[in-house]
Amino acid sequence: MEPSLLVIFGASGDLTRRLLVPDLFGLFAEKLLPEGFAVLGVSRTAYTDDAFRSLLRDAAREHARGGFDPALWDAFAPRLFYHPADLDNAESYTGLVGRIRSLCAERGIPGNLIFYTAVAPKHYVSLVRRIGEAGLSVPSPELPGFRRVVVEKPFGRDLESARALNREVLSVFRDDQVYRIDHFLGKETVQNIFVFRFGNGIFEPIWNRNYIDHVQITVAETIGVEGRGDFYEEAGALRDMIQNHLLQLLALVAMEPPGSLDGDDIRGEKLKVLKSIERVAPERAGEVCVRGQYAEGEIDGKRVPPYRTEKNVSPSSFTETYVALRLAIDNWRWAGVPFYLRTGKRMGRKVSEIAIQFHHAPSLLFKDTACGQLESNLLVINIQPEEGIFLRFGAKDPGPEVCVRPVDFHFTYREAFGARSTPAYGRLLLDVMHGDPTLFPREDTVETSWSLLDPFLRRWEEDPSRDLFFYPAGSWGPREADALPEAGGDRWRRP
Ligand SMILES: NC(=O)c1ccc[n+]([C@@H]2O[C@H](COP(=O)([O-])OP(=O)(O)OC[C@H]3O[C@@H](n4cnc5c(N)ncnc54)[C@H](OP(=O)(O)O)[C@@H]3O)[C@@H](O)[C@H]2O)c1
Structure with missing residues (x-):
């Protein structure tokens, strides 16, 4: 190099x-x-x-x-x-x-x-x-x-500003010279989603609506705004986290296999899946999105103050520190499979994960046994803090009676590969030096992500208090967000 x-x-x-x-x-x-x-x-x-x-x-x-x-x-x-x-x-x-x-x-x-x-x-x-x-x-x-x-980041604050920024940047540089950085994409576990799906024979055949019931993507932080209240007041969780990190995770989970490992083939497939996400009209946005803001609460035994009293935050702020969405991907692979996304600050635990919930197996054989209803299989890709993957399946509980109990297969990066891993920014800077844009969202991807979120932003601009509920710091967000998965007969995981 x-x-x-x-x-x-x-x-x-x-x-x-x-x-x-x-x-x-x-x-x-x-x-x-x-x-x-x-x-x-x-x-x-x-x-x-x-x-x-x-x-x-x-x-x-x-x-x-x-x-x-x-x-x-x-x-x-x-x-x-x-x-x-x-x-x-x-x-x-x-x-x-x-x-x-x-x-x-x-x-x-x-x-x-x-x-x-x-x-x-x-x-x-x-x-x-x-x-x-x-x-x-x-x-x-x-x-x-x-x-x-x-x-x-942030690359714009809505579709219009992202387009304007793209226009300005592209009036000076060509698109292949522009690296829009999303540090989530530099994480080993995030890159492993691609390898896990397309480098193994057994997962891809079941990676679709016939086998998968729903997908939950969670990025939860225990920290608050860490003195950056002025920045956060202008951003909020939808702009700060969903537009880039969570939609990129969704694209990796839901994309079709690309024709090659070429950066543009991969980015092209990610774009296609983002374009297949159903658009929501502003007047219907409240049905698929719940926002929250943390109130006073307790994390790791310590009292933490409400968002509204953080430095450089308005005491009457309606900025969301939590947001949950139910998205639908309208294509052959995913029709009818809800994708639940949520992210928040001052949540119960720091965790980023993607949970793939499979359909229930028919319980007929076991319906009269002590275990009753069978649990469905679950595959969880842990992005942080413990990088790895686990698969939950049913095993016979030892003893004379037939009873099925869920058990987990675990893989962790630490155990399999030791501490060897290049930190996200380092990895991405190395790619820039090499001139490899694969892990950097393109102009069209950024604009498509914003176009998905614009209806929500417009709705909240009209009335900043809309869809906003308070949650105690240290909890898993406002209770009102439970309605999103419950509408499909599902529940949020407690990671
Ligand atoms: N911090 C993070 O964890 C993080 C994560 C993701 C993205 N980002 C993004 O990265 C960018 C920087 O964030 P940050 O947290 O590092 O901000 P920051 O701590 O406020 O630093 C801003 C920098 O800009 C310089 N600066 C301001 N006005 C300038 C001027 N007129 N001429 C020359 N330099 C000027 C400041 O230095 P002087 O005062 O010495 O000029 C300072 O070095 C932001 O766009 C942010 O959204 C930050």
């Missing part, structure tokens, strides 16, 4: 400190970074290179997922550079171009540049425009290499 210069805009911020640089350090430790690769951090704070390295050393010590080896850090740190600049000021870019040229020359980087938008979303458009105006988006005699741009 050719070396590149990663230019991170927003280098003094939380994302750079907590995730990007610790994960890059992890790649360095695993010897996955090309010789010559370097990072140039850009933000307004007046750090020197050394002050920047020292800031990131502390961050890596705290957040590096593979552990922190000081000697290894000393070998990595000389690859980190800093350039103070105000991105709102067009003149800043002249100095930036000069610094990029000199760094590429010093480090033998053949002009390959990756730009990363780790700044607030309101800066995305002007930043990309100015990269273009400064001549940095196209190869030049001094910087002849490739150009790629990584755009952080």
Whole structure:
């Protein structure tokens, strides 16, 4: 792989400190970074290179997922550079171009540049425009290499703004140069959904409406808004989690096998399934969606305050910290199979999982035995915190009577492969360096996801209190959300 210069805009911020640089350090430790690769951090704070390295050393010590080896850090740190600049000021870019040229020359980087938008979303458009105006988006005699741009989430806040952002970004870069990052897709377990389905002979034949009763996708967090109330007030759970992470998980579970492992074949199949999700008219949105907001409650024995008293949150806020949806996929494979999606903050347990509930076996044989009704088979793909898969099936309870009891087959990544796994941001950054877009949503996918959610957003804009119920922190969301699976004779799992 050719070396590149990663230019991170927003280098003094939380994302750079907590995730990007610790994960890059992890790649360095695993010897996955090309010789010559370097990072140039850009933000307004007046750090020197050394002050920047020292800031990131502390961050890596705290957040590096593979552990922190000081000697290894000393070998990595000389690859980190800093350039103070105000991105709102067009003149800043002249100095930036000069610094990029000199760094590429010093480090033998053949002009390959990756730009990363780790700044607030309101800066995305002007930043990309100015990269273009400064001549940095196209190869030049001094910087002849490739150009790629990584755009952080959120990619827009509704269909219209996502389209506008796509238009702006695509007026400077081609779509194959744009990497819209969704860090969920960098997780090993998420990539394993694809391998599990299409790399095994026994699951795909039963992966359809004839055998599957329904699917539940849960992403539950115990944390609240962690001081980012101003950001969250503008977002809410639907925009922050469903539009990207949960719809991408749904696409992986429900897509048809692609023609090849080519990035566009895979992304094309994911798009098709998102397009097959039934659209809901705004006036019917309340039938398939329930929102919630956490009130005061208790998590791990500690009292936690209500959302409305968090820093930078309005005391009369109607922003949802929980959302549940019942979606229907109108195609041959999935007709009649409900997909239940839910995500929330301050929930009872931190867990992300996909539960595939199979149809009941006929109970005729066992109806007069002590066990009565048989439980149906269940397959659960655990994404976090314990990465793995389990399959629940019926086994005979030992003893003279015939009785069937559910038991679980477990596979965990930790037991099967040890601690070996590349953290999500590291994996995705490596893909950007390689120029592999497979795990990055395309323009059409992002817009299709927003088009599915727009009816809900429009409904809540009309009346922000609509479909919103309060739930105690530490619970599994508002009780009203139970109605979504109950309408189909189903129940939420308690993971
Ligand atoms: N943090 C996360 O866990 C996370 C997760 C997923 C996505 N994201 C996304 O990543 C982006 C960054 O998030 P964050 O949490 O890192 O935000 P943050 O902590 O507020 O950092 C923002 C960065 O932007 C810089 N900045 C602001 N105005 C600037 C200007 N005019 N010129 C140059 N630099 C400027 C700030 O540095 P100075 O003040 O020094 O200029 C700071 O480095 C956001 O779009 C967010 O949605 C974040």
